[in-house]
Amino acid sequence: DAKTTQPTSMDCAEGRAANLPCNHSTISGNEYVYWYRQIHSQGPQYIIHGLKNNETNEMASLIITEDRKSSTLILPHATLRDTAVYYCIVRVNNNDMRFGAGTRLTVKP
Amino acid sequence: DTEVTQTPKHLVMGMTNKKSLKCEQHMGHRAMYWYKQKAKKPPELMFVYSYEKLSINESVPSRFSPECPNSSLLNLHLHALQPEDSALYLCASSQAPTGWPLHFGNGTRLTVT
Numbered sequence: 001d002a003k004t005t006q007p008t009s010m011d012c013a014e015g016r017a018a019n020l021p022c023n024h025s026t027i028s029g030n031e032y033v034y035w036y037r038q039i040h041s042q043g044p045q046y047i048i049h050g051l052k053n054n055e056t057n058e059m060a061s062l063i064i065t066e067d068r069k070s071s072t073l074i075l076p077h078a079t080l081r082d083t084a085v086y087y088c089i090v091r092v093n094n095n096d097m098r099f100g101a102g103t104r105l106t107v108k109p
Numbered sequence: 110d111t112e113v114t115q116t117p118k119h120l121v122m123g124m125t126n127k128k129s130l131k132c133e134q135h136m137g138h139r140a141m142y143w144y145k146q147k148a149k150k151p152p153e154l155m156f157v158y159s160y161e162k163l164s165i166n167e168s169v170p171s172r173f174s175p176e177c178p179n180s181s182l183l184n185l186h187l188h189a190l191q192p193e194d195s196a197l198y199l200c201a202s203s204q205a206p207t208g209w210p211l212h213f214g215n216g217t218r219l220t221v222t
């Protein structure tokens with residue numbers, strides 16, 4: 001399985017866009033990029049996933065580079081409630097989802 | 110609120126006790142998962158059940174015994190645990206073995222004394 005590299009921590013001002021990068025240079029053609037987040041004292045929450053194309057839903061946008069070696073999760077208008085650990089995971093399928101260290105995002109007033 | 114319900118929320122047990130963690134979902138999902146999470150670490154996969162059959166066991170010690178009585182329920186039986194087993198135990202479910210996304214409960218915080 002492809003390994004992912006994420007910054008350990010990031011800060012973002014409330015109301016601004018939060019851009020969380022993820023490197024996955026060894027990704028293979030049939031592996032999806034998944035994003036989850038974990039707010040303190042809660043279970044992880046699915047955010048979005050994609051294969052090749054950029055994706056958008058009510059929570060976030062996922063931008064995948066053309067060579068698929070990296071991606072960026074975008075929270076368009078970060079709020080204090082978006083403070084969490086964000087996990088980027090590359091998997092062929094969902095049935096043995098393994099989490100890396102993730103990025104701790106702190107949204108500041 | 111989460112659609113995956115885990116009970117109890119907190120559990121304190123001695124090393125000679127036997128206890129069980131319970132997980133329930135009513136979304137019709139046919140895959141269920143146990144994860145273990147130590148403080149400030151990512152969740153670690155323990156077990157995966159697919160259509161009520163154990164499909165993945167990540168070399169978990171036998172003092173942890175999973176059970177899937179039906180498609181809505183998942184148990185984790187605990188016996189002779191060690192203090193280092195203290196952690197947050199998370200249950201998740203998904204539509205099918207390769208379905209997405211995983212829906213997580215909020216976990217059981219276990220303390221072994």
